[in-house]
Amino acid sequence: MTRQLLAAIAAAALCATCAAPSTNSTETAKPAATNGVPRTADGKPDLTGVWQGGNGRRGTWEEANSGLGVGGTGVDPAAPANPASQQVITDPAPYKPEAAARVLESFNKRGIDDPAGLCLPLGVPRLALVGLFPLQIVQTPTQVVILHEYMSVFRVIPLNAEHRTDVAPTYMGDSVARWDGDTLVVDVVNFNDKGWLTGTGTFHSDALHVTERYARIDKDQIDYVITMEDPNVLTKPWTVKTTLMLREGTHLQEYVCAENNVETAHYEKILKEGVAYRR
Amino acid sequence: MSRLTFGVCLTALVWLFSNPALAHHSFGAEFDANKPITLKGVVTKVEWTNPHSHFSLDVTDDKGRTAKWVLTGYTVNALYRTGWKKDVTMKVGDTVTIFGWRARDGSNSAHAREVTFTDGKKLFYGPPAGTGEGGSTPAVKVP
Numbered sequence: 056m057t058r059q060l061l062a063a064i065a066a067a068a069l070c071a072t073c074a075a076p077s078t079n080s081t082e083t084a085k086p087a088a089t090n091g092v093p094r095t096a097d098g099k100p101d102l103t104g105v106w107q108g109g110n111g112r113r114g115t116w117e118e119a120n121s122g123l124g125v126g127g128t129g130v131d132p133a134a135p136a137n138p139a140s141q142q143v144i145t146d147p148a149p150y151k152p153e154a155a156a157r158v159l160e161s162f163n164k165r166g167i168d169d170p171a172g173l174c175l176p177l178g179v180p181r182l183a184l185v186g187l188f189p190l191q192i193v194q195t196p197t198q199v200v201i202l203h204e205y206m207s208v209f210r211v212i213p214l215n216a217e218h219r220t221d222v223a224p225t226y227m228g229d230s231v232a233r234w235d236g237d238t239l240v241v242d243v244v245n246f247n248d249k250g251w252l253t254g255t256g257t258f259h260s261d262a263l264h265v266t267e268r269y270a271r272i273d274k275d276q277i278d279y280v281i282t283m284e285d286p287n288v289l290t291k292p293w294t295v296k297t298t299l300m301l302r303e304g305t306h307l308q309e310y311v312c313a314e315n316n317v318e319t320a321h322y323e324k325i326l327k328e329g330v331a332y333r334r
Numbered sequence: 335m336s337r338l339t340f341g342v343c344l345t346a347l348v349w350l351f352s353n354p355a356l357a358h359h360s361f362g363a364e365f366d367a368n369k370p371i372t373l374k375g376v377v378t379k380v381e382w383t384n385p386h387s388h389f390s391l392d393v394t395d396d397k398g399r400t401a402k403w404v405l406t407g408y409t410v411n412a413l414y415r416t417g418w419k420k421d422v423t424m425k426v427g428d429t430v431t432i433f434g435w436r437a438r439d440g441s442n443s444a445h446a447r448e449v450t451f452t453d454g455k456k457l458f459y460g461p462p463a464g465t466g467e468g469g470s471t472p473a474v475k476v477p
Contacts, residue, residue, distance in 0.1 A: 116415055147475035155474040162474075165467035167363040174385065187412055187461075204411065255468025308411045315383035318359050321439075325363065330439045332363050 091274030092237075095194065100237050100271045102192045102199065105307065106299040109186030113275045116189070116305045148257060154288040161256025163334045167322050170250055174312035176208045176226035178250030179243050179265050180281040181257075184297065189305050199232055199239065204307045218244055224261050226250050241267040252283055253295065260287035275301045359385055361460070362467025365406075365445040369436040370463075373403055373444070377428045382420050384409050387459075389424065389446075391432070405432055405446035407460030416458050423457070424449065435463050 093101040112119040150158055161168055171177055183190060188205035201210040212230040219229050222245065229245040243265040251257045268280040277299040284292045325332055375391035387410060391403045408416065417423070424430065431450040437443040446459040 120415070148473045150474050152477075155477075158474045159472050159476065162468045162472035165363040166360040169360055169466065171466075172359050187409070254473040257473050305415075308414070310384055310409065310411055312385045314385075315381065315388075316385055317388075318364065318386065321364050321437075322360075325439060328439065332438050 090272065092271050093274070095196070097196050099194075099234060100239075101194055102239060102269055102271055102277060103194045105189050105191045105302050105305045106277065107186060107189050107302050107305075108184045108279070108297065108299050110300055111298050113300060116302045119300065119302070148252075148254075149290045149293050150288055151290055154258075157258060158256040161258075165332060165334065166255040167325070167332065169255065171206075172316075172318055172322060174206065174316055175249065176206050178226050178246065178252070178259075179210075179228055179230075180267065180279075180283075180295070181251055181253055182206070182208060182227070183279070183299065184253060188310070189302055189307060190299075191307050199241075202307060204310050206312055207310050212241055218242070224248075228263070228265065235268075237270060239269040241265075241269070243267065252293075258288065259283070259285045262287045269299075360466035361406075361445050362464040364437060365435045365443075365463075366438045367435055367463035369438075370433065371436050371444055372431065372433050374429070374431040375403065377424060377426050377430060378402070380424060380426060382410050382413070384411075387413055391430070401442055403442045403444065405434065405444055405459070407446050408458075413459070418457060418459075424451075428452075432459070434460065 093103075095101045107116065107119065110119055148155075148158070166172075176182065177185070182203050182205060183201075185205050188203070190204065191202040193200040193202070197214055199212045199214065201212065203209070208227060210227055210230055212232045214232050214234070216231045218231055222229060224245050224247040226247060226249060228243040230241050230243045232239055232241045234240070244263075246259065246261055246263045246265075248259065248261045248263075250259065252259055252263075262285055264284045266282045266284075268278075270278045270280075272278050278296070279299050280294065280296050282292050282294045283289065324330075373391060373393050375393035377389055378392050379388075379390040381388040386406050387408060389405050391405060392400050393403055394400045407413070410420075429452055432444070432446040433448045433450075434444040434446040437445075445463075447462065448456055449459045450456050
Protein backbone atom coordinates (compact mmCIF):
# COMPACT_ATOMS: atom_id res chain seq x y z
CA MET A 56 0.00 0.00 0.00
CA THR A 57 1.42 3.33 -0.96
CA ARG A 58 2.13 6.13 1.43
CA GLN A 59 -0.33 8.29 -0.49
CA LEU A 60 -3.07 5.74 -0.09
CA LEU A 61 -2.42 5.43 3.62
CA ALA A 62 -2.55 9.19 3.95
CA ALA A 63 -5.75 9.31 1.96
CA ILE A 64 -7.37 6.73 4.20
CA ALA A 65 -6.26 8.62 7.28
CA ALA A 66 -7.63 11.86 5.91
CA ALA A 67 -10.86 10.22 4.86
CA ALA A 68 -11.26 8.73 8.33
CA LEU A 69 -10.63 12.14 9.83
CA CYS A 70 -13.32 13.66 7.67
CA ALA A 71 -15.69 10.85 8.47
CA THR A 72 -15.52 11.84 12.10
CA CYS A 73 -16.83 15.28 11.32
CA ALA A 74 -18.80 14.68 8.18
CA ALA A 75 -22.22 15.23 9.68
CA PRO A 76 -21.43 18.42 11.58
CA SER A 77 -19.56 19.81 8.62
CA THR A 78 -22.81 19.81 6.65
CA ASN A 79 -24.53 21.81 9.35
CA SER A 80 -25.68 24.87 7.45
CA THR A 81 -25.62 27.06 10.54
CA GLU A 82 -21.96 26.38 11.11
CA THR A 83 -21.12 26.85 7.47
CA ALA A 84 -23.20 29.95 6.92
CA LYS A 85 -22.71 31.81 10.15
CA PRO A 86 -19.29 31.31 11.69
CA ALA A 87 -18.52 33.27 14.79
CA ALA A 88 -16.34 35.58 12.72
CA THR A 89 -14.70 36.98 15.79
CA ASN A 90 -11.31 35.34 15.49
CA GLY A 91 -9.37 38.18 13.94
CA VAL A 92 -11.80 38.66 11.09
CA PRO A 93 -11.66 42.28 9.94
CA ARG A 94 -14.97 43.96 9.21
CA THR A 95 -15.95 46.72 6.85
CA ALA A 96 -17.74 49.90 7.92
CA ASP A 97 -21.08 48.27 7.19
CA GLY A 98 -20.26 45.45 9.58
CA LYS A 99 -19.65 42.71 7.06
CA PRO A 100 -16.63 40.41 7.21
CA ASP A 101 -14.02 41.93 4.94
CA LEU A 102 -12.83 39.48 2.31
CA THR A 103 -10.43 42.01 0.85
CA GLY A 104 -6.95 40.63 0.37
CA VAL A 105 -4.70 38.42 -1.69
CA TRP A 106 -5.57 34.74 -1.35
CA GLN A 107 -4.32 31.35 -2.49
CA GLY A 108 -6.54 28.40 -3.30
CA GLY A 109 -5.45 24.80 -3.26
CA ASN A 110 -3.18 25.27 -0.25
CA GLY A 111 -4.45 25.06 3.32
CA ARG A 112 -1.24 26.20 4.99
CA ARG A 113 -1.15 29.47 6.89
CA GLY A 114 1.56 32.07 6.37
CA THR A 115 3.05 34.18 3.66
CA TRP A 116 3.33 32.81 0.15
CA GLU A 117 6.93 31.80 0.76
CA GLU A 118 6.17 30.20 4.12
CA ALA A 119 3.14 28.32 2.88
CA ASN A 120 4.80 27.07 -0.26
CA SER A 121 8.22 26.30 1.15
CA GLY A 122 9.79 22.90 1.16
CA LEU A 123 8.09 20.52 -1.16
CA GLY A 124 5.50 23.22 -1.50
CA VAL A 125 1.85 22.68 -2.16
CA GLY A 126 2.37 24.78 -5.23
CA GLY A 127 5.74 23.19 -5.77
CA THR A 128 7.39 26.57 -5.68
CA GLY A 129 9.24 26.44 -2.41
CA VAL A 130 12.35 28.47 -1.79
CA ASP A 131 13.43 26.32 1.15
CA PRO A 132 16.92 24.99 0.35
CA ALA A 133 16.21 21.96 2.55
CA ALA A 134 13.41 20.91 0.25
CA PRO A 135 13.46 17.41 -1.18
CA ALA A 136 15.37 17.55 -4.40
CA ASN A 137 12.95 15.73 -6.62
CA PRO A 138 9.54 15.38 -5.04
CA ALA A 139 6.97 13.38 -6.91
CA SER A 140 3.64 14.76 -7.96
CA GLN A 141 0.94 14.82 -5.31
CA GLN A 142 -1.84 12.35 -4.94
CA VAL A 143 -5.27 13.66 -5.81
CA ILE A 144 -8.25 11.83 -4.38
CA THR A 145 -11.81 13.05 -4.15
CA ASP A 146 -15.26 11.57 -3.98
CA PRO A 147 -16.33 10.68 -7.50
CA ALA A 148 -18.08 13.56 -9.22
CA PRO A 149 -21.76 12.73 -9.89
CA TYR A 150 -21.60 12.65 -13.67
CA LYS A 151 -24.14 10.79 -15.76
CA PRO A 152 -22.63 7.61 -17.20
CA GLU A 153 -22.11 8.95 -20.72
CA ALA A 154 -20.68 12.19 -19.35
CA ALA A 155 -18.43 10.29 -16.95
CA ALA A 156 -16.97 8.43 -19.90
CA ARG A 157 -15.99 11.75 -21.45
CA VAL A 158 -14.39 12.90 -18.18
CA LEU A 159 -12.48 9.65 -17.93
CA GLU A 160 -11.27 9.99 -21.53
CA SER A 161 -9.71 13.36 -20.75
CA PHE A 162 -8.06 11.87 -17.68
CA ASN A 163 -6.66 9.02 -19.76
CA LYS A 164 -5.39 11.60 -22.23
CA ARG A 165 -3.50 13.24 -19.35
CA GLY A 166 -5.39 16.49 -19.83
CA ILE A 167 -3.94 17.17 -23.26
CA ASP A 168 -7.35 18.62 -24.14
CA ASP A 169 -7.34 21.02 -21.16
CA PRO A 170 -8.79 24.43 -22.11
CA ALA A 171 -5.92 25.90 -20.10
CA GLY A 172 -3.61 24.56 -22.78
CA LEU A 173 -5.21 27.06 -25.13
CA CYS A 174 -4.79 29.87 -22.59
CA LEU A 175 -8.55 30.06 -22.07
CA PRO A 176 -10.19 31.22 -18.81
CA LEU A 177 -10.71 28.30 -16.48
CA GLY A 178 -14.19 29.11 -15.25
CA VAL A 179 -15.81 28.86 -11.82
CA PRO A 180 -14.72 27.45 -9.46
CA ARG A 181 -11.70 25.97 -11.20
CA LEU A 182 -9.81 29.23 -11.54
CA ALA A 183 -9.91 29.85 -7.78
CA LEU A 184 -8.47 26.40 -7.04
CA VAL A 185 -5.20 26.85 -8.90
CA GLY A 186 -2.55 26.90 -6.22
CA LEU A 187 0.19 28.24 -8.44
CA PHE A 188 -1.35 31.70 -8.81
CA PRO A 189 -2.90 34.08 -6.25
CA LEU A 190 -6.21 35.88 -6.55
CA GLN A 191 -7.25 39.19 -5.04
CA ILE A 192 -10.64 40.07 -3.59
CA VAL A 193 -11.70 43.71 -3.42
CA GLN A 194 -14.89 44.22 -1.40
CA THR A 195 -17.08 47.31 -1.37
CA PRO A 196 -20.60 47.82 0.02
CA THR A 197 -22.09 47.46 -3.46
CA GLN A 198 -19.89 44.96 -5.25
CA VAL A 199 -17.13 42.42 -4.86
CA VAL A 200 -14.34 42.21 -7.42
CA ILE A 201 -12.20 39.10 -7.78
CA LEU A 202 -8.98 39.49 -9.72
CA HIS A 203 -7.29 36.31 -10.88
CA GLU A 204 -3.61 36.47 -11.78
CA TYR A 205 -3.92 33.28 -13.82
CA MET A 206 -5.12 34.19 -17.28
CA SER A 207 -5.63 37.79 -16.03
CA VAL A 208 -9.34 37.20 -15.51
CA PHE A 209 -11.63 39.44 -13.44
CA ARG A 210 -15.07 39.00 -11.91
CA VAL A 211 -17.18 42.05 -11.03
CA ILE A 212 -19.94 40.81 -8.74
CA PRO A 213 -22.74 43.23 -7.80
CA LEU A 214 -24.44 42.83 -4.45
CA ASN A 215 -28.21 42.43 -4.17
CA ALA A 216 -28.65 42.64 -7.94
CA GLU A 217 -30.42 40.59 -10.55
CA HIS A 218 -28.52 38.63 -13.16
CA ARG A 219 -27.95 40.52 -16.36
CA THR A 220 -29.94 39.41 -19.36
CA ASP A 221 -28.08 41.43 -21.97
CA VAL A 222 -24.79 39.50 -22.01
CA ALA A 223 -23.72 36.40 -23.90
CA PRO A 224 -22.68 33.21 -22.11
CA THR A 225 -19.06 33.32 -20.94
CA TYR A 226 -16.34 31.16 -19.41
CA MET A 227 -16.75 32.81 -16.01
CA GLY A 228 -20.52 33.25 -16.18
CA ASP A 229 -22.56 36.08 -14.71
CA SER A 230 -22.30 36.53 -10.95
CA VAL A 231 -24.46 38.29 -8.38
CA ALA A 232 -23.97 38.17 -4.62
CA ARG A 233 -25.79 38.62 -1.34
CA TRP A 234 -24.89 38.32 2.31
CA ASP A 235 -26.31 35.41 4.29
CA GLY A 236 -25.27 36.46 7.76
CA ASP A 237 -21.49 36.52 7.63
CA THR A 238 -21.28 34.40 4.50
CA LEU A 239 -21.06 35.92 1.04
CA VAL A 240 -23.20 33.87 -1.33
CA VAL A 241 -22.45 34.24 -5.02
CA ASP A 242 -24.85 32.92 -7.63
CA VAL A 243 -23.34 32.26 -11.05
CA VAL A 244 -25.18 31.44 -14.27
CA ASN A 245 -24.90 32.13 -18.01
CA PHE A 246 -21.82 30.02 -18.64
CA ASN A 247 -20.69 28.79 -22.02
CA ASP A 248 -19.91 25.09 -22.33
CA LYS A 249 -16.18 25.37 -22.93
CA GLY A 250 -14.72 25.15 -19.44
CA TRP A 251 -14.00 22.53 -16.80
CA LEU A 252 -15.42 22.62 -13.27
CA THR A 253 -12.48 21.43 -11.23
CA GLY A 254 -10.18 18.59 -12.18
CA THR A 255 -9.13 17.14 -15.48
CA GLY A 256 -11.99 16.63 -17.89
CA THR A 257 -14.77 17.89 -15.61
CA PHE A 258 -16.67 19.54 -18.41
CA HIS A 259 -20.11 21.15 -18.08
CA SER A 260 -22.91 22.40 -20.28
CA ASP A 261 -24.33 25.89 -20.66
CA ALA A 262 -26.98 24.91 -18.11
CA LEU A 263 -24.39 25.12 -15.32
CA HIS A 264 -25.44 26.90 -12.14
CA VAL A 265 -22.81 27.50 -9.48
CA THR A 266 -23.43 28.69 -5.94
CA GLU A 267 -20.36 29.83 -4.03
CA ARG A 268 -20.28 30.49 -0.29
CA TYR A 269 -17.37 32.50 1.11
CA ALA A 270 -17.06 32.55 4.91
CA ARG A 271 -13.99 34.19 6.45
CA ILE A 272 -13.66 32.18 9.63
CA ASP A 273 -10.49 33.79 10.90
CA LYS A 274 -7.86 36.26 9.79
CA ASP A 275 -6.12 33.78 7.52
CA GLN A 276 -8.85 31.62 6.08
CA ILE A 277 -11.97 31.71 3.96
CA ASP A 278 -14.06 28.57 3.94
CA TYR A 279 -15.05 28.24 0.31
CA VAL A 280 -17.97 25.94 -0.43
CA ILE A 281 -19.06 25.46 -4.02
CA THR A 282 -22.18 23.72 -5.27
CA MET A 283 -22.36 22.92 -8.96
CA GLU A 284 -25.61 21.99 -10.66
CA ASP A 285 -25.87 20.94 -14.28
CA PRO A 286 -28.82 18.70 -15.14
CA ASN A 287 -27.34 17.99 -18.57
CA VAL A 288 -24.26 16.21 -17.26
CA LEU A 289 -24.63 15.73 -13.48
CA THR A 290 -27.05 13.42 -11.70
CA LYS A 291 -27.25 15.67 -8.64
CA PRO A 292 -25.68 18.84 -7.23
CA TRP A 293 -21.96 18.45 -6.66
CA THR A 294 -20.63 20.23 -3.58
CA VAL A 295 -16.97 20.80 -2.87
CA LYS A 296 -15.48 22.33 0.26
CA THR A 297 -12.08 23.94 0.23
CA THR A 298 -10.29 27.00 1.56
CA LEU A 299 -8.69 30.19 0.41
CA MET A 300 -5.71 31.24 2.50
CA LEU A 301 -4.57 34.82 3.07
CA ARG A 302 -1.17 35.62 1.56
CA GLU A 303 -0.12 38.93 3.07
CA GLY A 304 2.66 40.65 1.16
CA THR A 305 1.86 38.91 -2.10
CA HIS A 306 1.03 41.06 -5.09
CA LEU A 307 -0.67 40.05 -8.28
CA GLN A 308 1.53 40.12 -11.34
CA GLU A 309 0.79 40.41 -15.03
CA TYR A 310 0.23 37.10 -16.75
CA VAL A 311 -0.09 36.87 -20.53
CA CYS A 312 -0.55 33.22 -21.37
CA ALA A 313 -0.59 33.69 -25.13
CA GLU A 314 2.91 35.16 -25.11
CA ASN A 315 4.72 31.95 -26.01
CA ASN A 316 2.31 29.06 -25.82
CA VAL A 317 4.49 26.54 -27.63
CA GLU A 318 2.83 23.69 -25.76
CA THR A 319 -0.07 23.78 -28.21
CA ALA A 320 2.30 22.96 -31.07
CA HIS A 321 3.96 20.29 -28.96
CA TYR A 322 0.62 18.64 -28.26
CA GLU A 323 -0.26 18.73 -31.96
CA LYS A 324 3.08 17.12 -32.73
CA ILE A 325 2.46 14.39 -30.18
CA LEU A 326 -0.94 13.62 -31.68
CA LYS A 327 0.24 13.84 -35.29
CA GLU A 328 3.26 11.59 -34.77
CA GLY A 329 1.39 9.08 -32.67
CA VAL A 330 3.62 9.53 -29.63
CA ALA A 331 2.48 7.28 -26.79
CA TYR A 332 1.19 9.58 -24.09
CA ARG A 333 -2.06 8.05 -22.84
CA ARG A 334 -2.42 6.35 -19.51
CA MET B 335 -17.86 19.59 16.88
CA SER B 336 -15.24 22.14 17.72
CA ARG B 337 -14.14 24.78 15.28
CA LEU B 338 -10.68 23.26 15.41
CA THR B 339 -12.00 19.89 14.36
CA PHE B 340 -13.99 21.50 11.60
CA GLY B 341 -10.89 23.32 10.45
CA VAL B 342 -8.80 20.18 10.49
CA CYS B 343 -11.50 18.39 8.53
CA LEU B 344 -11.57 21.15 5.98
CA THR B 345 -7.81 21.01 5.72
CA ALA B 346 -8.02 17.30 5.04
CA LEU B 347 -10.67 17.91 2.43
CA VAL B 348 -8.47 20.50 0.85
CA TRP B 349 -5.68 17.99 0.71
CA LEU B 350 -7.95 15.40 -0.75
CA PHE B 351 -9.64 17.62 -3.25
CA SER B 352 -7.22 20.27 -4.30
CA ASN B 353 -4.43 19.76 -6.71
CA PRO B 354 -1.85 22.49 -6.92
CA ALA B 355 -1.17 21.32 -10.41
CA LEU B 356 -4.81 21.65 -11.20
CA ALA B 357 -5.55 23.55 -14.35
CA HIS B 358 -1.97 23.85 -15.40
CA HIS B 359 -0.90 22.95 -18.89
CA SER B 360 -0.35 19.23 -19.02
CA PHE B 361 3.30 18.51 -18.40
CA GLY B 362 2.27 14.89 -18.06
CA ALA B 363 1.16 14.62 -21.67
CA GLU B 364 4.37 16.14 -22.97
CA PHE B 365 6.95 14.76 -20.56
CA ASP B 366 7.35 11.25 -19.17
CA ALA B 367 7.59 10.95 -15.37
CA ASN B 368 9.16 7.54 -15.90
CA LYS B 369 12.09 9.04 -17.77
CA PRO B 370 14.06 11.12 -15.26
CA ILE B 371 17.18 12.77 -16.55
CA THR B 372 20.10 14.72 -15.15
CA LEU B 373 22.03 17.03 -17.45
CA LYS B 374 25.03 19.29 -16.91
CA GLY B 375 25.73 21.92 -19.49
CA VAL B 376 26.30 25.53 -20.48
CA VAL B 377 23.35 27.86 -20.77
CA THR B 378 23.02 29.23 -24.31
CA LYS B 379 19.60 30.87 -24.18
CA VAL B 380 17.12 31.92 -21.48
CA GLU B 381 13.48 32.66 -22.25
CA TRP B 382 11.35 34.33 -19.58
CA THR B 383 7.97 33.73 -21.12
CA ASN B 384 4.44 32.61 -20.35
CA PRO B 385 2.84 30.20 -19.98
CA HIS B 386 6.21 28.51 -19.45
CA SER B 387 9.80 29.59 -19.28
CA HIS B 388 12.55 27.85 -21.19
CA PHE B 389 16.30 27.74 -21.39
CA SER B 390 18.75 25.96 -23.65
CA LEU B 391 21.77 23.95 -22.61
CA ASP B 392 24.78 22.78 -24.56
CA VAL B 393 25.58 19.38 -23.07
CA THR B 394 28.92 17.84 -23.95
CA ASP B 395 29.44 14.11 -23.49
CA ASP B 396 32.62 12.17 -22.66
CA LYS B 397 33.58 12.01 -26.32
CA GLY B 398 33.38 15.73 -26.79
CA ARG B 399 30.13 15.70 -28.70
CA THR B 400 27.80 18.56 -27.86
CA ALA B 401 24.04 18.31 -27.95
CA LYS B 402 21.59 21.14 -27.48
CA TRP B 403 18.77 20.59 -24.99
CA VAL B 404 15.70 22.71 -24.29
CA LEU B 405 14.34 22.79 -20.74
CA THR B 406 10.80 23.84 -19.83
CA GLY B 407 9.57 25.08 -16.47
CA TYR B 408 7.32 27.42 -14.51
CA THR B 409 5.64 30.55 -15.68
CA VAL B 410 7.57 33.75 -15.04
CA ASN B 411 5.52 34.74 -11.98
CA ALA B 412 6.06 31.37 -10.33
CA LEU B 413 9.80 31.58 -10.98
CA TYR B 414 9.97 34.95 -9.25
CA ARG B 415 8.04 33.57 -6.27
CA THR B 416 10.45 30.65 -6.23
CA GLY B 417 13.44 32.93 -5.91
CA TRP B 418 14.49 33.54 -9.49
CA LYS B 419 15.32 36.93 -11.02
CA LYS B 420 15.64 37.62 -14.72
CA ASP B 421 19.20 38.22 -15.97
CA VAL B 422 20.58 37.61 -12.46
CA THR B 423 19.91 34.07 -11.31
CA MET B 424 20.93 32.32 -14.53
CA LYS B 425 22.71 33.89 -17.48
CA VAL B 426 23.99 32.71 -20.84
CA GLY B 427 27.38 31.11 -20.28
CA ASP B 428 26.59 29.77 -16.83
CA THR B 429 27.16 26.09 -16.14
CA VAL B 430 24.23 24.39 -14.44
CA THR B 431 22.98 20.91 -13.67
CA ILE B 432 19.32 20.12 -14.08
CA PHE B 433 17.10 17.31 -12.93
CA GLY B 434 13.90 16.69 -14.81
CA TRP B 435 11.95 14.36 -17.04
CA ARG B 436 12.39 13.75 -20.78
CA ALA B 437 9.89 14.60 -23.48
CA ARG B 438 7.76 11.71 -24.63
CA ASP B 439 8.64 12.36 -28.29
CA GLY B 440 12.29 11.47 -27.70
CA SER B 441 13.60 14.92 -28.61
CA ASN B 442 16.31 16.70 -26.63
CA SER B 443 13.70 18.35 -24.49
CA ALA B 444 12.86 17.96 -20.83
CA HIS B 445 10.75 19.40 -18.07
CA ALA B 446 13.26 20.75 -15.54
CA ARG B 447 12.25 20.42 -11.90
CA GLU B 448 15.44 21.58 -10.28
CA VAL B 449 18.49 23.58 -11.27
CA THR B 450 21.77 23.31 -9.37
CA PHE B 451 24.29 26.11 -9.79
CA THR B 452 28.08 25.82 -9.56
CA ASP B 453 28.06 27.19 -6.02
CA GLY B 454 25.76 24.36 -4.95
CA LYS B 455 22.62 26.48 -4.72
CA LYS B 456 19.47 24.72 -5.86
CA LEU B 457 16.23 26.23 -7.12
CA PHE B 458 13.06 24.71 -8.42
CA TYR B 459 12.53 25.60 -12.06
CA GLY B 460 9.38 23.63 -12.79
CA PRO B 461 6.60 21.71 -11.06
CA PRO B 462 6.69 18.09 -9.93
CA ALA B 463 6.48 15.29 -12.47
CA GLY B 464 3.12 14.71 -14.06
CA THR B 465 1.79 18.15 -13.28
CA GLY B 466 -1.37 18.99 -15.13
CA GLU B 467 -2.23 15.45 -16.14
CA GLY B 468 -5.01 15.13 -13.55
CA GLY B 469 -3.21 13.36 -10.74
CA SER B 470 -3.54 9.65 -10.17
CA THR B 471 -7.29 9.48 -9.64
CA PRO B 472 -9.94 10.56 -12.14
CA ALA B 473 -12.75 12.84 -11.05
CA VAL B 474 -15.30 10.14 -11.83
CA LYS B 475 -15.68 6.57 -10.74
CA VAL B 476 -14.04 4.17 -13.14
CA PRO B 477 -16.64 1.66 -14.36
